[in-house]
Amino acid sequence: MYAFALLGDGAERAVERLAAAVEGRVGVVRVGDTATDGGVTAGYGGTEYVVDERWRATGDGLSVSDALDRLAPDHDYAAVLGDDETGLPTIAVGDGVEDAVFEADDARSFDTGAAIEAIHETEPHETLESLVAEVKRSQSADYAGAIATFTGRVRAKEDTADDRTHYLEFEKYEGVAERRMDTIETELEERDGILNVRLHHRTGRIPDGEDIVFVVVLAGHRREAFRAVEDGIDRLKDEVPLFKKEVTDDETFWVHERET
Known part of the structure; x- marks a missing residue:
């Protein structure tokens, strides 16, 4: 799911x-004053979640991140209105917005085709649930008897005496990282019994306790599913050009510089 913030009068x-x-x-x-009778209202006490008038729930304290996670399994896009603190790629309609991936002077001059192209250049918002939902929609799902997954997360400490890791920050070699992950997915799917793979x-910045990486495998049987998950995460770590900065209580460092 592509997630983005839409800001400005238009x-x-x-x-x-x-x-x-x-x-x-x-x-x-929709956040704060933008809240209406539709969408997901987040961040201001009482909250409401509405999808196509067919399903509705109410609750308290739904954050923008929570709302996006709820939308991810069955939506292709999510637009956040009224919150410029999300860290999401921003579409600006009007003045006063910095670092937007796409800008228009007003709603009348808004070029939807160019905006969609800009959105497709951003990193999708994925969760374990959204990736599992995707493989379940596979054309091969009728032949699947197993879904195996791996989730990697930011570890605060490896030992009680360690400094606390507050967050990790990841950068990727643009284009190359995506192509390498596509190749790994394709090669794993060529194995007997493996029907669909998503990595x-x-x-960006990921605080301790949050998820970093997912591997999801749809397979005929559990044994080949487990093997493909293990090989998938091993190959991702070994072959995909991702660079990790670690920030602890006492220091900040690039992990690959410590390993060389």
């Missing part, structure tokens, strides 16, 4: 135009 009209132009299901997360590694 954001409401722009998200309507984007939703009409893209192929797939679009979720909207995903987050980039």
Whole structure:
């Protein structure tokens, strides 16, 4: 699922135009004063979750991240309106927004085609649940008797005497990392009994306790599924150009510089 923030006076009209132009299901997360009777209202005490008027739930304290995680398994896009603190790629409609991946002066001049291209250049928002949902939709799912997964997370400490790791920050070799993961997925899927494989590694700053990397394998039987998961994470770590910075209580360092 591609997730992005839409900011500016023309954001409401722009998200309507984007939703009409893209192929797939679009979720909207509305924050604070942008909250209406639709989408997901997040971040201000009482919250409401609405999807296509068919399913509704209420609760307290739903964050923007929580809302995106709920949308990810069955949506192709999610737009966040009214919150410029998400760290998401930003679509700006109007003045006063910095570092936007796409900008328009107003909703009238908003080029939906160019905006969609810019969104597709960003990193998708994936969760373990969204990747499992994706492989379940595979054309080969009728032949599957197993789904095996691996989730890697940020470890705060490896030993009680260690300094606490506050966060990891990942950078990737743009283009090369994606192609390498695609190759690993394809080669694992060529094995007997392996029906579908999905790899995903987050980039940017990831605090301790949060998930970093996922491997999901759809297979005919459990044994080949488990082997493919183990080989998938091993190959991802060995072959995909990702660079990790670690920030602890006392120091900040690039991990690959310590290993050489």
